[in-house]
Amino acid sequence: MPPEIPPRSLEHPLPGGMRDLLPEEARGRRALAKCVLDRFALAGFALVTPPAFEFAEVLERGLGTLDPAEVLRFVEPESGEVAALRPDVTPQIARMIATRLHDRPPPYRLAYEGTVLRRRSGRARKHRQIPQVGVELAGVGGTEGDIDLLALAADALHATGLRAFTIDLGNAGIVRALLDGVEADVARDVSHALAQKDEGALRERAEDLRVPFASTLCELVRMHGGRDAAAEGCRLLASTPAAAPAARLLELFDAAVARGLGDHVRADLGDVRGFAYYTGTIVHLYAPGPGEAIGAGGRYDELLARFGAPMPAMGFAFDLDSLAWALRAAGVTAEREIRVVVVGGEADARVQRLRARSVTAVGARDRATALAWARAWGFSHVIDGATLIDVETGGVSDDAVGFVEGTARPR
Amino acid sequence: MPPEIPPRSLEHPLPGGMRDLLPEEARGRRALAKCVLDRFALAGFALVTPPAFEFAEVLERGLGTLDPAEVLRFVEPESGEVAALRPDVTPQIARMIATRLHDRPPPYRLAYEGTVLRRRSGRARKHRQIPQVGVELAGVGGTEGDIDLLALAADALHATGLRAFTIDLGNAGIVRALLDGVEADVARDVSHALAQKDEGALRERAEDLRVPFASTLCELVRMHGGRDAAAEGCRLLASTPAAAPAARLLELFDAAVARGLGDHVRADLGDVRGFAYYTGTIVHLYAPGPGEAIGAGGRYDELLARFGAPMPAMGFAFDLDSLAWALRAAGVTAEREIRVVVVGGEADARVQRLRARSVTAVGARDRATALAWARAWGFSHVIDGATLIDVETGGVSDDAVGFVEGTARPR
Numbered sequence: 001m002p003p004e005i006p007p008r009s010l011e012h013p014l015p016g017g018m019r020d021l022l023p024e025e026a027r028g029r030r031a032l033a034k035c036v037l038d039r040f041a042l043a044g045f046a047l048v049t050p051p052a053f054e055f056a057e058v059l060e061r062g063l064g065t066l067d068p069a070e071v072l073r074f075v076e077p078e079s080g081e082v083a084a085l086r087p088d089v090t091p092q093i094a095r096m097i098a099t100r101l102h103d104r105p106p107p108y109r110l111a112y113e114g115t116v117l118r119r120r121s122g123r124a125r126k127h128r129q130i131p132q133v134g135v136e137l138a139g140v141g142g143t144e145g146d147i148d149l150l151a152l153a154a155d156a157l158h159a160t161g162l163r164a165f166t167i168d169l170g171n172a173g174i175v176r177a178l179l180d181g182v183e184a185d186v187a188r189d190v191s192h193a194l195a196q197k198d199e200g201a202l203r204e205r206a207e208d209l210r211v212p213f214a215s216t217l218c219e220l221v222r223m224h225g226g227r228d229a230a231a232e233g234c235r236l237l238a239s240t241p242a243a244a245p246a247a248r249l250l251e252l253f254d255a256a257v258a259r260g261l262g263d264h265v266r267a268d269l270g271d272v273r274g275f276a277y278y279t280g281t282i283v284h285l286y287a288p289g290p291g292e293a294i295g296a297g298g299r300y301d302e303l304l305a306r307f308g309a310p311m312p313a314m315g316f317a318f319d320l321d322s323l324a325w326a327l328r329a330a331g332v333t334a335e336r337e338i339r340v341v342v343v344g345g346e347a348d349a350r351v352q353r354l355r356a357r358s359v360t361a362v363g364a365r366d367r368a369t370a371l372a373w374a375r376a377w378g379f380s381h382v383i384d385g386a387t388l389i390d391v392e393t394g395g396v397s398d399d400a401v402g403f404v405e406g407t408a409r410p411r
Numbered sequence: 412m413p414p415e416i417p418p419r420s421l422e423h424p425l426p427g428g429m430r431d432l433l434p435e436e437a438r439g440r441r442a443l444a445k446c447v448l449d450r451f452a453l454a455g456f457a458l459v460t461p462p463a464f465e466f467a468e469v470l471e472r473g474l475g476t477l478d479p480a481e482v483l484r485f486v487e488p489e490s491g492e493v494a495a496l497r498p499d500v501t502p503q504i505a506r507m508i509a510t511r512l513h514d515r516p517p518p519y520r521l522a523y524e525g526t527v528l529r530r531r532s533g534r535a536r537k538h539r540q541i542p543q544v545g546v547e548l549a550g551v552g553g554t555e556g557d558i559d560l561l562a563l564a565a566d567a568l569h570a571t572g573l574r575a576f577t578i579d580l581g582n583a584g585i586v587r588a589l590l591d592g593v594e595a596d597v598a599r600d601v602s603h604a605l606a607q608k609d610e611g612a613l614r615e616r617a618e619d620l621r622v623p624f625a626s627t628l629c630e631l632v633r634m635h636g637g638r639d640a641a642a643e644g645c646r647l648l649a650s651t652p653a654a655a656p657a658a659r660l661l662e663l664f665d666a667a668v669a670r671g672l673g674d675h676v677r678a679d680l681g682d683v684r685g686f687a688y689y690t691g692t693i694v695h696l697y698a699p700g701p702g703e704a705i706g707a708g709g710r711y712d713e714l715l716a717r718f719g720a721p722m723p724a725m726g727f728a729f730d731l732d733s734l735a736w737a738l739r740a741a742g743v744t745a746e747r748e749i750r751v752v753v754v755g756g757e758a759d760a761r762v763q764r765l766r767a768r769s770v771t772a773v774g775a776r777d778r779a780t781a782l783a784w785a786r787a788w789g790f791s792h793v794i795d796g797a798t799l800i801d802v803e804t805g806g807v808s809d810d811a812v813g814f815v816e817g818t819a820r821p822r
Contacts, residue, residue, distance in 0.1 A: 013466070013490075014462055014464075014465070014466070015462070015464045015465070015466060015487045015489075015490070015492075015494040016487055016488070016489035016490065018462030018463075018464055018465075019462060020459065020460065020461050020462065020507055020511055021459060021460035021461075022459060022507075022511060022512065023457035023458060023459055023521075026457075026458040026459050026460045027457065027458055029460075030458060034445075041771060042766045042769065042770075042771050042772075043766065043771075043772075043773065044750070044771055044772065044773035044788075044790075046434035046437075046438065046788065046789075047434060047437040047438055047441060048431065048432060048433060048434055048437050049431065049432035049437045049440075050431050050432075051425055051426070051429030051430060051431065051540065052429075052463060052526075053425075053426045053429055054425070054426070054429075055424070055425070055426060072485075072487075072488065074483075074485030074486075075485075076426045076427055076483075077427070077483065078426075078427035079424075079426070079427065081426075083426040096431055096433075100431060100433060101433065103787075104787040104788060105780070105783050105784050105787050109773065109788075110434075115463075129462065148757045151757075151758075259758065339455070346559045346562075347562075347670065355453045355454065358453065359453075360452060360453050360454075360455055361453075361454075361455065362454065362455035362520065369516070372516050373516050376514075376515040376516050377455075377457065377515060377520075378457075379455075
């Protein structure tokens with residue numbers, strides 16, 4: 001017999017990288033985004049919302065030529081120009097600052113929420129829609145701007161309830177300085193090996209190709225850890241063109257400790273990951289659980305000039321999927337919310353009374369229906385006449401009246 | 412002299428229909444969406460988030476064949492199938508109910524927030540990105556389901572602060588029954604004239620083409636108003652195939668009045684506007700200000716069958732741009748929020764203290780900078796030493812210390 005083919009109506013696949021958020025996930029993501037955006041707002045970062053598409057030309061000013069295989073692009077019918085689903089929000093914010101916000105004084109403290117579409121690295125290399133919440137701070141350079149953003153990232157993570165996380169600090173200037181003048185192809189291969197922390201491949205590539213600072217580059221792979229690693233890196237690089245960015249990394253490390261982030265910061269002198277527009281500090285945020293960063297960012301002091309508004313800037317974004325994963329792994333769960341199914345109609349006075357007290361309530365026609373519906377949709381209680389049923393425990397009491405009026409607390 | 416052409420870097424146009432939300436607008440829209448979604452949640456409507464794209468095949472199941480000129484579509488690289496930016500969220504929710512939520516018991520009470528992309532009607536006919544917040548109630552048919560959703564729409568509008576609004580009720584079955592058996596082209600022309608409430612054109616079209624019930628159709632244009640209009644429509648249609656849907660419209664009108672919506676409901680027996688999938692009740696929400704509806708919806712009892720999960724359903728969505736316009740027109744403004752610029756660094760103890768009290772605060776290096784920044788970015792107060800300055804009025808006091816500690820209230 002041929003294998004059973006599910007009827008078409010039960011499939012309805014989604015375009016690559018797209019997915020549905022069902023109630024539990026949509027609710028959780030919204031609450032998490034709100035928690036983070038509220039902390040950003042408290043620090044004066046104003047929400048802006050760029051569109052999900054941009055003309056490729058704008059994105060390419062930030063990201064370099066977009067690889068057609070990497071980015072979802074299409075011809076915009078009205079202009080005939082190529083538009084792309086953004087793989088990154090930062091170039092859009094840079095465009096906004098340079099155009100529509102340019103008459104306001106710096107610093108620009110801007111926040112955003114949105115999804116970006118990227119290809120996953122690794123074998124599958126499928127598109128993946130990544131929900132992000134991020135900030136950009138433009139007009140403040142150097143360690144001062146860096147440290148404000150690191151403190152903000154830590155503050156937002158604390159607000160979500162996450163306690164154990166790492167702030168990995170790198171500096172894009174270190175490897176860039178060491179590879180200055182090296183052929184582009186070779187530089188890319190060496191950077192790739194560094195990103196993979198693959199010392200064997202790195203040694204092979206660097207020495208084969210007679211890269212000037214080959215042994216220094218190889219040692220960078222191990223320059224990862226606490227202040228000792230940062231200080232050792234500074235000594236190692238003192239007599240190389242990377243002396244200045246290494247010293248800035250150590251300075252930032254010390255400033256982060258002074259700002260109370262000592263439990264979280266780590267230095268990674270060989271860090272090269274991130275967008276091509278990064279010029280200085282690179283940040284990766286990690287927590288146990290997801291195999292990838294829960295957030296990342298960096299300083300991009302040259303990007304805004306490409307939009308005609310030269311000024312230093314830095315930003316970071318959380319990946320809300322990874323952050324939610326880290327929170328689950330850390331056992332941080334949302335408080336159980338009281339949500340009630342009342343046996344009776346939607347217009348039932350008790351339904352209306354509960355909603356007036358800001359308690360979610362719906363009606364159902366009988367107790368069995370009410371219980372089944374409550375279980376499937378995550379409601380906590382059922383009220384049937386004077387009876388109050390705790391859906392999770394099955395516990396029954398006769399407190400329904402007091403519960404509706406808010407005088408009896410649910411047990 | 413030729414006109415000055417702005418340098419390319421100051422333009423950066425956006426793809427058709429896309430636009431940026433600057434801080435004030437982004438903030439307002441977010442608050443408005445939250446206000447409405449919170450009311451939906453209280454009524455048990457669970458947030459779900461379908462993706463911004465769907466395969467055209469899914470959308471077409473709901474909307475009929477998509478006119479390539481109406482919808483932004485592109486070939487999805489991984490599957491080679493045509494994907495489209497949704498012009499409507501309802502078919503996506505129908506897909507979710509029929510597939511990923513089908514193991515949960517009805518009724519399905521679902522809410523969503525998202526943008527749809529449509530062509531504007533009229534001469535310009537450009538794409539327009541419409542931010543929506545909506546609900547779908549599937550598994551509850553007839554007047555019972557209709558009235559629950561009308562009450563919910565009114566409740567959400569009240570929560571936003573809007574007092575004067577109209578709920579226009581129609582029934583897609585009326586005109587459909589009168590045009591049953593009429594050639595598709597003619598039916599479309601007649602519907603178009605009805606939608607425009609153009610009695611002249613309607614009379615010409617209907618009589619020229621010898622549509623049965625021509626004079627009845629012409630009279631429908633004027634069947635718009637309070638209960639009298641609904642009752643008169645019922646009498647007019649009593650001996651036509653539209654008797655049953657007209658009676659249902661009157662029944663819904665009376666049920667809406669009984670549910671306390673008497674100040675808002677109006678009947679419009681000739682209403683034909685809305686999606687092709689509407690089968691019964693059609694709703695349009697209006698308020699002074701925007702020239703178009705602030706919300707719309709209808710009953711679509713046949714759509715879910717096309718996804719393999721036959722059940723009655725109804726939904727509506729607010730257009731957040733139009734709703735925001737109506738609120739401005741009604742003089743409903745957000746309360747002035749206290750947001751403070753402190754002369755001092757970001758790490759200043761007063762900045763930290765204010766944030767700890769959930770007051771937005773940032774640092775600035777001197778009074779002039781602080782005042783200019785506060786004005787441009789909508790901050791309400793500046794603190795310089797013991798001096799507290801109200802940015803809007805220019806009023807100065809020496810309450811800064813008490814203000815930071817929350818013991819003195821801003822004047």
